[in-house]
Amino acid sequence: MTQVKDNTQVREMVRQIFTEYLVQKKCRKTPERFAILDMIYSLDGHFDIESLYTLMEETANFRVSRATLYNTLILLLDARLVVKHSFGNSSQYEKCYNQETHLHMICTQCGKVLELHDEKLQDDINGAKLKRFHQSHYSLYIYGVCDKCYRANKRKLINQKYKKKK
Amino acid sequence: MTQVKDNTQVREMVRQIFTEYLVQKKCRKTPERFAILDMIYSLDGHFDIESLYTLMEETANFRVSRATLYNTLILLLDARLVVKHSFGNSSQYEKCYNQETHLHMICTQCGKVLELHDEKLQDDINGAKLKRFHQSHYSLYIYGVCDKCYRANKRKLINQKYKKKK
DNA sequence: GTCAGTGCAAACTTTTTGCAACTAC
DNA sequence: GTAGTTGCAAAAAGTTTGCACTGAC
Numbered sequence: 001m002t003q004v005k006d007n008t009q010v011r012e013m014v015r016q017i018f019t020e021y022l023v024q025k026k027c028r029k030t031p032e033r034f035a036i037l038d039m040i041y042s043l044d045g046h047f048d049i050e051s052l053y054t055l056m057e058e059t060a061n062f063r064v065s066r067a068t069l070y071n072t073l074i075l076l077l078d079a080r081l082v083v084k085h086s087f088g089n090s091s092q093y094e095k096c097y098n099q100e101t102h103l104h105m106i107c108t109q110c111g112k113v114l115e116l117h118d119e120k121l122q123d124d125i126n127g128a129k130l131k132r133f134h135q136s137h138y139s140l141y142i143y144g145v146c147d148k149c150y151r152a153n154k155r156k157l158i159n160q161k162y163k164k165k166k
Numbered sequence: 167m168t169q170v171k172d173n174t175q176v177r178e179m180v181r182q183i184f185t186e187y188l189v190q191k192k193c194r195k196t197p198e199r200f201a202i203l204d205m206i207y208s209l210d211g212h213f214d215i216e217s218l219y220t221l222m223e224e225t226a227n228f229r230v231s232r233a234t235l236y237n238t239l240i241l242l243l244d245a246r247l248v249v250k251h252s253f254g255n256s257s258q259y260e261k262c263y264n265q266e267t268h269l270h271m272i273c274t275q276c277g278k279v280l281e282l283h284d285e286k287l288q289d290d291i292n293g294a295k296l297k298r299f300h301q302s303h304y305s306l307y308i309y310g311v312c313d314k315c316y317r318a319n320k321r322k323l324i325n326q327k328y329k330k331k332k
Numbered sequence: 333g334t335c336a337g338t339g340c341a342a343a344c345t346t347t348t349t350g351c352a353a354c355t356a357c
Numbered sequence: 358g359t360a361g362t363t364g365c366a367a368a369a370a371g372t373t374t375g376c377a378c379t380g381a382c
Contacts, residue, residue: 029357067349125287137308146299196380236373237337
């Protein structure tokens with residue numbers, strides 16, 4: 001069982017990776033960039049620009065413009081510290097250092113995103129033979145209905161029948 | 167080897183499915199809806215609203231508004247005749263009746279989407295044990311660099327070295 | 333005849349861009 | 358000091374919505 005590292009350690013680690021990345025790309029190590037990275041790595045699941053914007057201001061007490069968020073995310077994506085998903089309307093992002101959660105279950109009714117942990121499946125995907133392609137990472141989205149909605153649907157159906165009988 | 171059915175047959179089939187769907191949902195069977203369905207099923211890969219809009223006008227000679235395209239796609243998604251992806255900026259759609267191509271390779275450099283055919287991998291994903299979730303369909307996106315970009319990068323690197331030497 | 337569906341344009345949302353001010357180096 | 362970054366606001370791109378008109382039933 002792979003135990004998740006202490007979060008402080010992970011944050012320290014990714015800060016270092018990002019620093020190296022910025023040096024290598026000859027970009028400046030601005031406080032904004034590190035504050036954003038830190039915020040992202042203190043979050044647990046997915047987030048979009050808008051919620052990151054609000055969180056930065058309210059939780060981290062660090063005001064950044066949306067433009068800077070977009071700019072920084074481009075760097076973080078390129079540095080492989082964040083992955084981007086595009087489920088609903090707005091793009092969703094997610095930290096990805098030391099994370100193996102690339103398997104998602106998405107409820108088509110309530111939009112909830114659940115994470116799936118399945119080592120075998122991960123190995124199967126990583127082991128796929130790709131022709132003329134140089135794999136870096138992947139995302140699997142399994143669509144369907146979550147248990148909660150499934151049960152709600154059942155109830156609804158029963159109620160409808162009941163109504164008709166009346 | 168599963169041979170793809172004659173396209174005319176498939177188009178006939180999906181038209182029928184869509185008709186049944188519309189009847190069941192008490193929606194009208196407008197010419198626009200069927201023209202759009204037909205166009206989509208005569209296409210080969212992915213498409214976005216804008217290219218569908220142009221194609222409808224230029225190829226099918228059938229003028230529809232963007233609003234109708236969006237409306238119809240909502241129905242087609244619900245009828246399970248089309249799936250929606252969200253790679254780049256705009257949403258991409260794809261026919262999905264009788265198709266097993268839910269495995270995509272996306273080049274992070276040129277944005278090209280390649281389809282992957284791997285029956286074993288498909289079985290692995292379909293066979294995944296999901297807790298508290300009722301699977302309907304899935305999409306796998308493998309990110310990386312396509313052969314063309316890979317080779318272009320190599321060339322670029324060599325050229326840079328050459329320049330420095332000068 | 334009626335009302336769902338359509339086209340159009342305006343509104344809205346998300347993302348990108350241009351530019352002046354700022355600051356990491 | 359200077360060039361890369363930032364914030365702001367305007368623009369662009371993609372999608373949704375309101376409304377009058379049309380046509381499927």
